Amino acid sequence: MNWNTLFTMQYELDQYILKQHDVKNEEIFDKKLLALLVEVGELANETRCFKYWSLKPPSEKSVIAEEYVDGIHFILSLGLALGIDTYQPKEIEKKEEELTTSFLHIYEAIQILSNKRTSSVFYNLFDTYLQLGLQLGFTSNDIKNAYMEKNKINFERQNSGY
Numbered sequence: 506m507n508w509n510t511l512f513t514m515q516y517e518l519d520q521y522i523l524k525q526h527d528v529k530n531e532e533i534f535d536k537k538l539l540a541l542l543v544e545v546g547e548l549a550n551e552t553r554c555f556k557y558w559s560l561k562p563p564s565e566k567s568v569i570a571e572e573y574v575d576g577i578h579f580i581l582s583l584g585l586a587l588g589i590d591t592y593q594p595k596e597i598e599k600k601e602e603e604l605t606t607s608f609l610h611i612y613e614a615i616q617i618l619s620n621k622r623t624s625s626v627f628y629n630l631f632d633t634y635l636q637l638g639l640q641l642g643f644t645s646n647d648i649k650n651a652y653m654e655k656n657k658i659n660f661e662r663q664n665s666g667y
């Protein structure tokens with residue numbers, strides 16, 4: 506997948522949001538990190554992977570996809586804040602670890618980025634998140650389509666005084 510298109514779309518959305526809310530990118534890096542942590546929690550909630558006490562099934566794939574691409578938005582946005590606007594997809598192998606373990610790895614990767622804001626730490630977070638996408642059964646096309654759909658909704662929300 507060509508991630509450059511998504512980085513460009515993210516840049517445009519971010520610029521629009523900054524203008525609408527009169528905030529500067531430099532002021533909101535931590536807020537984006539927290540937003541990503543929250544989105545990862547919302548995603549985990551929809552998968553219900555950690556709810557050993559419940560028999561309820563996970564949410565529909567489309568609901569999980571929407572939560573997943575909220576995370577993609579914030580990851581791309583963090584990358585842009587670090588001056589990164591490209592990602593060279595590498596062969597990501599599907600790991601046989603539990604979903605719960607993968608979620609914990611993502612929290613760890615976000616925490617590391619919070620302490621060390623470098624491109625290699627950022628790419629490690631990106632890889633870890635894409636690895637989770639694979640585990641959730643999403644193809645690159647699923648991710649791209651769901652991202653584009655949510656990106657459009659995000660613009661519409663800004664236009665309707667969200």
Ligand SMILES: O=c1ccn([C@H]2C[C@H](O)[C@@H](COP(=O)(O)OP(=O)(O)OP(=O)(O)O)O2)c(=O)[nH]1
Pocket residue numbers: 518519522574575576578579582655659
């Ligand atoms: O600088 C930003 C800020 C937000 N977003 C996007 C990411 C995500 O796709 C959406 C925010 O998440 P969500 O749609 O869950 O918003 P919310 O305000 O938490 O929604 P709700 O009140 O419905 O829970 O906005 C960006 O792309 N860039």
